[in-house]
Amino acid sequence: MSGDTTRRDMLGQVVRGTVLAGMGGAALFLTKKADGQMVWQVNASKCINSRLDAADAEVCTLCTTECVIALSAVRAVNEYSKCGRCSICPAYFDVTSAVGDDGLPSQKLCPRDAIERKPIGKIDPEDPANNFYEYIIDEVKCDGCGRCVLKCKEPLGLGSIVLKVRYNKCVDCNRCAISIACPKDAISQVIKTEGLESSLASHTD
Amino acid sequence: MPKALRLPGVVLLLAILATAPHFAQSIYYERPVETAPQEETIGDGYKTPEVQKPLPRHFWLQWLDVLLLGAAMGAAVWIVLARRRRRWLVWLNIASLGYFGFYREGCICPIGSIQNVTVALADPTYSIPIVAVAVFFLPLFVALFFGRAFCGGVCPLGAMQELVLLRPVHVPRRLDQALGLLKYVYLGLAIVFALKPALSRDFLICRFDPFVGFFRFSGEASMLTVGAVFLIGGMFIGRPYCRYLCPYGGLLSWTTRLANRGVTITPDKELDCGLCTEACPYGAIDKMRAVRRKCLYCARCYESCPRDGELAHAKEELIEIGGPR
Numbered sequence: 001m002s003g004d005t006t007r008r009d010m011l012g013q014v015v016r017g018t019v020l021a022g023m024g025g026a027a028l029f030l031t032k033k034a035d036g037q038m039v040w041q042v043n044a045s046k047c048i049n050s051r052l053d054a055a056d057a058e059v060c061t062l063c064t065t066e067c068v069i070a071l072s073a074v075r076a077v078n079e080y081s082k083c084g085r086c087s088i089c090p091a092y093f094d095v096t097s098a099v100g101d102d103g104l105p106s107q108k109l110c111p112r113d114a115i116e117r118k119p120i121g122k123i124d125p126e127d128p129a130n131n132f133y134e135y136i137i138d139e140v141k142c143d144g145c146g147r148c149v150l151k152c153k154e155p156l157g158l159g160s161i162v163l164k165v166r167y168n169k170c171v172d173c174n175r176c177a178i179s180i181a182c183p184k185d186a187i188s189q190v191i192k193t194e195g196l197e198s199s200l201a202s203h204t205d
Numbered sequence: 206m207p208k209a210l211r212l213p214g215v216v217l218l219l220a221i222l223a224t225a226p227h228f229a230q231s232i233y234y235e236r237p238v239e240t241a242p243q244e245e246t247i248g249d250g251y252k253t254p255e256v257q258k259p260l261p262r263h264f265w266l267q268w269l270d271v272l273l274l275g276a277a278m279g280a281a282v283w284i285v286l287a288r289r290r291r292r293w294l295v296w297l298n299i300a301s302l303g304y305f306g307f308y309r310e311g312c313i314c315p316i317g318s319i320q321n322v323t324v325a326l327a328d329p330t331y332s333i334p335i336v337a338v339a340v341f342f343l344p345l346f347v348a349l350f351f352g353r354a355f356c357g358g359v360c361p362l363g364a365m366q367e368l369v370l371l372r373p374v375h376v377p378r379r380l381d382q383a384l385g386l387l388k389y390v391y392l393g394l395a396i397v398f399a400l401k402p403a404l405s406r407d408f409l410i411c412r413f414d415p416f417v418g419f420f421r422f423s424g425e426a427s428m429l430t431v432g433a434v435f436l437i438g439g440m441f442i443g444r445p446y447c448r449y450l451c452p453y454g455g456l457l458s459w460t461t462r463l464a465n466r467g468v469t470i471t472p473d474k475e476l477d478c479g480l481c482t483e484a485c486p487y488g489a490i491d492k493m494r495a496v497r498r499k500c501l502y503c504a505r506c507y508e509s510c511p512r513d514g515e516l517a518h519a520k521e522e523l524i525e526i527g528g529p530r
């Protein structure tokens with residue numbers, strides 16, 4: 001009786017050991033193969049909103065509506081060093097709205113009022129239209145609808161605003177819902193490498 | 206001044222050229238960014254502000270998730286096998302639901318990692334994060350020794366269903382077994398879809414996750430409805446997703462068959478009263494013995510036992526109070 005139990009125990013141990021070795025082997029194989037984290041990335045030259053040939057196109061808001069998290073993981077970023085600092089910024093103002101007393105369009109473009117406009121540099125109170133202005137997009141308010149991105153283009157804008165992924169919010173879905181919906185395949189997965197900061201930073205055009 | 210300006214321009218152009226192969230098929234435009242006014246033009250000591258770049262979670266924070274996963278499983282094993290107390294397990298469930306569910310928004314999870322591991326094994330070009338490998342194998346290793354501690358202590362999907370289970374109904378054994386086969390069908394389908402070529406590849410388990418929408422406070426209305434149905438049904442039928450659909454539960458029940466430790470009903474203590482069988486909402490006690498591959502580590506059997514667990518401890522305390530003065 002007790003001999004039986006021992007034999008069964010031993011058999012169990014052998015089987016367990018075999019499975020353990022098998023799983024360990026697979027784990028080791030995958031560990032060696034594992035080469036970093038994949039991150040989703042917006043390709044600005046494919047995105048309808050930021051491609052320069054489509055200034056009069058309808059805005060594409062799929063990045064806002066398709067993302068699985070409540071506030072989209074995609075948001076607009078103004079690359080300050082490339083910004084024209086225009087007085088009448090076509091991405092900040094709705095340039096088709098009526099001009100107010102101050103000579104500026106009366107309506108803002110952003111439906112969430114996420115862009116802040118402030119004068120910078122040497123301020124000439126006599127000629128405010130010739131001052132430089134900084135346009136700061138509020139990371140928390142922006143939901144990545146792309147309206148400002150679409151408007152910041154030649155001839156009025158320089159194309160300094162692009163859509164980018166908030167990597168602190170992105171949950172790295174196996175298949176990004178935005179990438180499934182995107183008509184231009186502008187969202188793709190890349191391997192996150194050591195130099196993520198620099199590679200993502202330079203990936204603006 | 207023009208010389209000073211030209212150099213950054215050249216560097217920028219080189220940087221653009223260097224990244225060009227990334228989008229070989231896209232239309233390339235020269236953005237007139239060189240005409241943007243720079244610090245010198247703007248004057249008055251202006252400094253170009255840093256562009257916000259929210260980075261992914263630190264690598265060590267991702268390892269923290271793995272560490273917490275391991276620690277929570279360890280805690281579940283200790284609470285259930287050594288302490289035999291249900292009350293502490295409920296707190297562990299709430300903590301896991303909070304961290305892995307609501308804080309980490311249901312990602313990264315071992316259930317979904319089945320697909321990543323499948324793809325990584327089949328497709329040599331696919332890159333799998335090391336954390337996904339760890340998250341996939343850790344609960345399986347634990348199950349090989351102690352059973353489904355992951356299901357009982359860590360899984361946020363399980364914890365959610367565990368906490369809504371108010372009036373458990375016993376599912377007839379035959380029906381339970383038949384429905385239990387569904388998870389293997391689901392596992393098979395998930396693997397088949399993950400093995401498709403990259404462009405038509407689909408991740409069914411993630412797409413049809415009924416509870417992840419709750420964790421993120423957003424999601425398709427259809428999946429949220431399915432999740433609500435699971436939760437309402439789960440008030441009466443113990444953990445329906447885990448028992449009948451969860452593909453990872455299928456893998457865990459296979460490895461648990463080999464486990465040498467797990468929830469036990471001690472023969473020399475038992476009374477044959479059957480209270481534990483009544484208490485088990487998952488049909489995991491058969492003929493007064495625990496069926497480990499079905500046991501979801503909830504410790505309800507201990508809670509109900511007059512000779513073990515909380516009832517027995519309470520009796521000891523009563524005896525002590527009523528005992529020597």
